[in-house]
Amino acid sequence: MKAVQVMSYGAADVLRINEVTRPAPGTGEVLVSVEASSVNGHDVIVRAGGLKMVSGRRFPIGVGLDFAGVVAATGAGVEGYQVGDRVWGTVHPRQRHTTGGAAEYVVVPADRIAHAPADVSPVEAASLVVAGATALIALRDNAHLASGERILVRGAAGGVGTAAVQLAHAMGAHVTALARDRHARLLTGLGADEVFDYGSTTSDQIGPFDVIFDTVGTELNCYRSRLAKGGRMVTVALSASALAAIAASSVYGSRRIRTFSANPDTAVLRDLADRVASGALRPLVDGVYPLAEAAAAHQAFERGGVVGKQVIQVAA
Structure with missing residues (x-):
């Protein structure tokens, strides 16, 4: 074979x-x-x-x-x-x-x-297998996303990102998507309530959020600071800089940056x-x-x- x-x-x-x-x-x-x-x-x-x-x-x-x-x-x-x-x-x-x-x-x-x-x-x-399962495990089991909460999805147009937008919408969350501007109409159709262009939007211009779901792996500490009280952040990035940010964030307790193996x-x-x-x-x-x-x-x-x-x- x-x-x-x-x-x-x-x-x-x-x-x-x-x-x-x-x-x-x-x-x-x-x-x-x-x-x-x-x-x-x-x-x-x-x-x-x-x-x-x-x-x-x-x-x-x-x-x-x-x-x-x-x-x-x-x-x-x-x-x-x-x-x-x-x-x-x-x-x-x-x-x-x-x-x-x-x-x-x-x-x-x-x-x-x-x-x-x-x-x-x-x-x-x-x-849908890995992309959907990764998004589902992240939102349901790691972030414990609840209906009515505000979530930011970074890298929202990718495989995991589009799954996360759909699942978060189905869970009753208010979904903010960060992606290329040309993908805004598609993401809105998938359930995003707001779409921001990642090329022209900085972390301090949006939020705060109850949950941040990251697929990008950059500027993790900047985005972590946009968590609301009791907020949770999950990333699926595996870069060296992302892993360093995850380790350093442990001092923030429940507001640390979390990762997992799906x-x-x-x-x-x-x-x-x-x-x-x-x-x-x-x-x-x-x-x-x-x-x-x-x-x-x-x-x-x-x-x-x-x-x-x-x-x-x-x-x-």
């Missing part, structure tokens, strides 16, 4: 489409025939060597944290899934020393998948599917690339200025 793999750390051109052995599911595992996988920030950071302390120097490394596809086989002890079921799920980052979601087949534990939403395509489903389980994925089915969350796909053009999908992600996700279509 074909799989996208990192052969050495570097720019997108280090990605290769290699022939590898098709995996077989073990006890408690499911083999999925992958139809689509999205490009996530974690994929790009790992590929570039930004997390080599964790990912190590053993190559190849698989690409793709998420996937949507069809159950091809189940291992012993797996219940609730049959061959042919449409599913979506995630690959644990530490599992990817051979293949990730950007491959023709992937094996994952059954507790990392769920039945995919019925009314979206595999490409659309893949665009490793969604079946329960989260089912919740996400229910929100898609209810219309509270819809996919936004910026670009679709065949498996052979995975490097181009990474390059598009890194250029920025996109709306939604870059998706690698594995099977037509």
Whole structure:
């Protein structure tokens, strides 16, 4: 089978489409025939060597944290899934020393998948897995966003940002989005009450907010100061400067900058599917690339200025 793999750390051109052995599911595992996988920030950071302390120097490394596809086989002890079921799920980052979601087949534990939403395509489903789960876990479990609260979403036009705008709106919050001015109409349509151009808006011009959800990773301390009393700030950024700001903010107690690792389980994925089915969350796909053009999908992600996700279509 074909799989996208990192052969050495570097720019997108280090990605290769290699022939590898098709995996077989073990006890408690499911083999999925992958139809689509999205490009996530974690994929790009790992590929570039930004997390080599964790990912190590053993190559190849698989690409793709998420996937949507069809159950091809189940291992012993797996219940609730049959061959042919449409599913979506995630690959644990530490599992990817051979293949990730950007491959023709992937094996994952059954507790990392769920039945995919019925009314979206595999490409659309893949665009929502990590992005939607990250936003849901951040807002529901880390920020504890409540109806009537004011939330700022930084980087609101990206994959995680557009999911956060929609979910926050569905939770009853007053949503302020920070993004490029040209995305204002789209974000308003997704549920944003206000949209500010990030290029001409400074942190002291907006707020205060009960919750700040950041996907950018810059000026974190400046934005943290815009929290209202009892406010909470969550970032999904992994840059060195962001991690330093997170560590330094611990002195602020409940108003510190929080981060987390989004490793969604079946329960989260089912919740996400229910929100898609209810219309509270819809996919936004910026670009679709065949498996052979995975490097181009990474390059598009890194250029920025996109709306939604870059998706690698594995099977037509």
